[in-house]
Amino acid sequence: VESALGLDIGGTKLAAGVVAPDGEVRSFAATATHREQGPAAGIARLFDLARKVCAEAGVAPADLVSTGIGCGGPLDRDAGMLREPLHLPGWRDVPVTALAERELGPPATLDNDGTAAALGEHRFGAGRGVDNLVYLTVSTGIGGGLVLRGQPYRGASGNAGELGHVTVERGGRRCRGCGRRGCLEAYASGTSIAERAVEAGVLCGQPTAADVVAAVRAGDPGATALWDSTVDAMVCGVASIVNAFDPELVVIGGGVSRAGELLFDPLRAGLRAELPDVRARVVPALGGDRVGVVGAAAIAFEER
Numbered sequence: 001v002e003s004a005l006g007l008d009i010g011g012t013k014l015a016a017g018v019v020a021p022d023g024e025v026r027s028f029a030a031t032a033t034h035r036e037q038g039p040a041a042g043i044a045r046l047f048d049l050a051r052k053v054c055a056e057a058g059v060a061p062a063d064l065v066s067t068g069i070g071c072g073g074p075l076d077r078d079a080g081m082l083r084e085p086l087h088l089p090g091w092r093d094v095p096v097t098a099l100a101e102r103e104l105g106p107p108a109t110l111d112n113d114g115t116a117a118a119l120g121e122h123r124f125g126a127g128r129g130v131d132n133l134v135y136l137t138v139s140t141g142i143g144g145g146l147v148l149r150g151q152p153y154r155g156a157s158g159n160a161g162e163l164g165h166v167t168v169e170r171g172g173r174r175c176r177g178c179g180r181r182g183c184l185e186a187y188a189s190g191t192s193i194a195e196r197a198v199e200a201g202v203l204c205g206q207p208t209a210a211d212v213v214a215a216v217r218a219g220d221p222g223a224t225a226l227w228d229s230t231v232d233a234m235v236c237g238v239a240s241i242v243n244a245f246d247p248e249l250v251v252i253g254g255g256v257s258r259a260g261e262l263l264f265d266p267l268r269a270g271l272r273a274e275l276p277d278v279r280a281r282v283v284p285a286l287g288g289d290r291v292g293v294v295g296a297a298a299i300a301f302e303e304r
């Protein structure tokens, strides 16, 4: 049976993979986006990556059933056009599906990367067999996606599921992603965790969220207090999201989810305390680093 090509356009990383209809990743590769070099150079690198993974999987691009492309918003799904996504300054009105079809051959579909990842987890990952699923990716920023009644939910303009911009503190920290104040992303994204650690004097230099997690594991009291407040923001945000959608499952992926039980145990406990009657389970994504590519391929299979 024919495979699909999944392409993921991130702010720091481009990824591509050939994915079988059962979700198996037949080949995978990633490279730096270098977004500052502009869309023409970035898109050319993306298609080079696509040809490379096709060669690794032993298929010609033209033999693939279709191409799915995941990217952060805002974007125009119907037009297949990037509308200067927040994470790609200057990438304005890029007709990425038309370019992909011209360069690679198969019909191409563009979708929000959070929606794509949610669908990937629903079809092939932690959410198999579930009707209603919320996906959150906690990495540089916080993205999200919704699968409701077994189908991706996109909203009126195709940009639903921006779950990182749920307010957890009115008038709070400025959000780098959207410019408003007090978003979940402004507290619990990897970038925000690292910034808050520096502001609190817990770590110095240019730490990452992984450095904060390591300090928590080492028993550092300042890092532990900072992590507790981070988890508290997650509890607040996820509780609001669960109240809004009543999903069976909340799937959490992204780099910060690698904190594992350090994140999931207190998050589950906090949700049980705040929403005692809610049965939504909170689980890690199964897609790992490949969730974007698998999700983009899931979109491609939907569109075939």
Ligand SMILES: [Zn+2]
Binding pocket: 164, 165, 175, 176, 177, 178, 179, 180, 183, 185
């Ligand atoms: Zn925001």
